[in-house]
Amino acid sequence: MFARHDLVWLTRRGWQRVRAGAPEAALAALDRWRDGGWPAVVRRAEAEMAPNEVAIGFPLPPRPEEGGKLKFGCRVELSDIGRRTRALPLVAALDAVPEQWRESLALLESQAAEAGVGLAVYGSVALAALTGQYYLTPHSDIDVLLQPTSRRQLMKGLDLLAWHAGILPLDGEVVFPDGRAVAWKELRAAFAGAPGTRVLTKGLHRIALVLPEELIATLEEETCPN
Numbered sequence: 001m002f003a004r005h006d007l008v009w010l011t012r013r014g015w016q017r018v019r020a021g022a023p024e025a026a027l028a029a030l031d032r033w034r035d036g037g038w039p040a041v042v043r044r045a046e047a048e049m050a051p052n053e054v055a056i057g058f059p060l061p062p063r064p065e066e067g068g069k070l071k072f073g074c075r076v077e078l079s080d081i082g083r084r085t086r087a088l089p090l091v092a093a094l095d096a097v098p099e100q101w102r103e104s105l106a107l108l109e110s111q112a113a114e115a116g117v118g119l120a121v122y123g124s125v126a127l128a129a130l131t132g133q134y135y136l137t138p139h140s141d142i143d144v145l146l147q148p149t150s151r152r153q154l155m156k157g158l159d160l161l162a163w164h165a166g167i168l169p170l171d172g173e174v175v176f177p178d179g180r181a182v183a184w185k186e187l188r189a190a191f192a193g194a195p196g197t198r199v200l201t202k203g204l205h206r207i208a209l210v211l212p213e214e215l216i217a218t219l220e221e222e223t224c225p226n
Contacts, residue, residue: 002054003179004204005087005122005145007039007130014080018058026072029060038131039085041122043073045205052078059123061133087120087145088129096129098136101168105142108164117157118147122172144172146184150220158188176218179203180210187212 010018015034022030040056049055057073090109097105112119120126123143124135146161148154154174161170161184173181180201190197190212198209 002042004042004044006042007085008042008056008081009039009083011080011082014076017076017080018074021074022072033058059127061135087122088126090119090121093121093125093129097125104167111160115156117153120145141169141171144170146174148219154219158184176215178218
């Protein structure tokens with residue numbers, strides 16, 4: 001099952017389909033992407049997609065001289081995908097971030113790993129690490145994916161992100177086992193808010209407002225050893 005932020009590498013036929021539907025202005029950048037061996041990113045499914053299709057995007061490097069970022073999205077068939085991985089682990093992106101972030105981000109990663117909490121990255125940090133291209137500026141956010149499997153991991157992860165957000169420009173989402181994601185800052189605020197507060201969840205196929213308890217119910221209960 002695919003999830004938002006998954007990384008996919010296309011086959012030759014897949015690239016042919018992508019180029020056939022791309023605007024002329026994007027072809028040179030897409031060819032550089034293909035020749036670099038870089039992945040596309042899975043995005044939310046479009047309406048009326050066939051069961052064997054996946055929606056992907058190419059967040060091409062910013063081009064300040066041309067007015068900003070060029071994004072191109074399309075659909076490919078499952079057979080057009082040669083390889084897929086989940087979102088890039090945070091540890092794999094540490095060397096790509098600016099030096100002023102590196103020590104604090106490495107500390108976050110090590111503390112999360114020690115607590116058994118999975119952290120990944122997407123957005124500008126992940127793209128800079130994957131492609132070596134210019135994506136990060138002093139105003140960039142660090143988009144983190146907290147991927148808990150238990151309630152303990154969720155709460156520990158939220159505490160770590162909140163503490164380190166005082167030092168780093170952290171943003172991002174909590175991704176629950178069923179694939180639904182919610183902004184971690186929104187979820188943490190809901191826990192501290194009035195009972196009945198709902199949060200906006202994003203899945204591969206739909207967006208919905210739900211109670212946090214519905215998301216927590218998808219996590220494992222951890223029992224203390226005797």
